[in-house]
Amino acid sequence: MKFLHPARRSKARESNGNLTRGLLLRLELPSDPSLLCAVRGAVERLTESFGFSAPDCRAVTRAVDEALTNIIRHAYNGRPDKPIEMFFRSVHSDADPKGSLGLEILLCDRGPSIKRAQLCMRALEEVRPGGLGLHFIQQSMDIVEYKRANGTNRLRLVKYVRTPKQNVNS
Amino acid sequence: MQISSRQLDKTTIFDVSGDIDLANSPAVRKALLKEVRDNRTPRVVMNLSKVRYIDSSGVASLVEGLKASRDVGSRFILFGLSTSAREVLQLSRLLKIFEVYDNEEQALAG
Numbered sequence: 322m323k324f325l326h327p328a329r330r331s332k333a334r335e336s337n338g339n340l341t342r343g344l345l346l347r348l349e350l351p352s353d354p355s356l357l358c359a360v361r362g363a364v365e366r367l368t369e370s371f372g373f374s375a376p377d378c379r380a381v382t383r384a385v386d387e388a389l390t391n392i393i394r395h396a397y398n399g400r401p402d403k404p405i406e407m408f409f410r411s412v413h414s415d416a417d418p419k420g421s422l423g424l425e426i427l428l429c430d431r432g433p434s435i436k437r438a439q440l441c442m443r444a445l446e447e448v449r450p451g452g453l454g455l456h457f458i459q460q461s462m463d464i465v466e467y468k469r470a471n472g473t474n475r476l477r478l479v480k481y482v483r484t485p486k487q488n489v490n491s
Numbered sequence: 492m493q494i495s496s497r498q499l500d501k502t503t504i505f506d507v508s509g510d511i512d513l514a515n516s517p518a519v520r521k522a523l524l525k526e527v528r529d530n531r532t533p534r535v536v537m538n539l540s541k542v543r544y545i546d547s548s549g550v551a552s553l554v555e556g557l558k559a560s561r562d563v564g565s566r567f568i569l570f571g572l573s574t575s576a577r578e579v580l581q582l583s584r585l586l587k588i589f590e591v592y593d594n595e596e597q598a599l600a601g
Contacts, residue, residue, distance in 0.1 A: 386546055
């Protein structure tokens with residue numbers, strides 16, 4: 322697994338559009354399940370330093386872990402040597418006049434295109450193994466978007482930092 | 492992740508430590524199903540007090556263990572859930588279908 326500090330941006334990275342704006346961390350790793358633990362550790366530290374609450378740190382970590390699991394299982398059919406790239410950026414909400422601070426995570430893989438039907442979630446009322454990963458991602462993040470570009474699957478996840486509500490009586 | 496087992500009368504207790512994720516949930520599933528289906532142990536208890544994280548594949552393994560135990564008429568019990576483990580079972584609306592206790596004493600008395 323390769324950790325790249327924003328200061329060491331390469332020209333190749335610039336070809337990824339605007340991904341370098343607000344870049345906090347970039348990871349390149351093979352699709353090896355044994356590395357999931359290391360990624361969770363990195364995401365936990367990043368979300369803590371970003372200012373998320375403890376439940377939101379766990380939520381973002383869970384979403385990233387489940388997204389990587391889906392890439393390994395479905396995009397790469399369990400092959401442990403295929404490339405995965407992740408970009409972590411700080412972003413501000415366009416919809417919010419105060420421009421809420423958020424963490425955007427872009428996960429890129431070079432597996433075959435994901436069909437819409439594969440993104441369907443099973444009903445939670447069913448008690449059976451499997452089909453929970455997408456639920457966890459949807460429930461954990463504010464924005465979940467998938468697109469295919471230049472032979473790459475791109476999953477974009479965004480979570481905004483919640484500021485505690487002020488008590489008007491205090 | 493590490494998994495070991497203890498026998499206590501007609502009960503098998505699995506002590507699991509570490510994270511249960513895609514890398515090791517197959518090992519949990521295999522151990523559970525062997526105990527429930529092959530050994531037909533009347534009561535299988537999972538000690539999750541040293542498990543910090545469970546992903547969806549780990550949850551799926553627990554659900555498989557539960558379903559197998561229902562099939563053979565045995566009991567499948569969890570105890571010592573971390574905040575994170577409890578959260579994923581709540582998110583998947585599966586917390587209420589498991590028999591869950593806070594600690595081993597309660598799990599064995601239940």
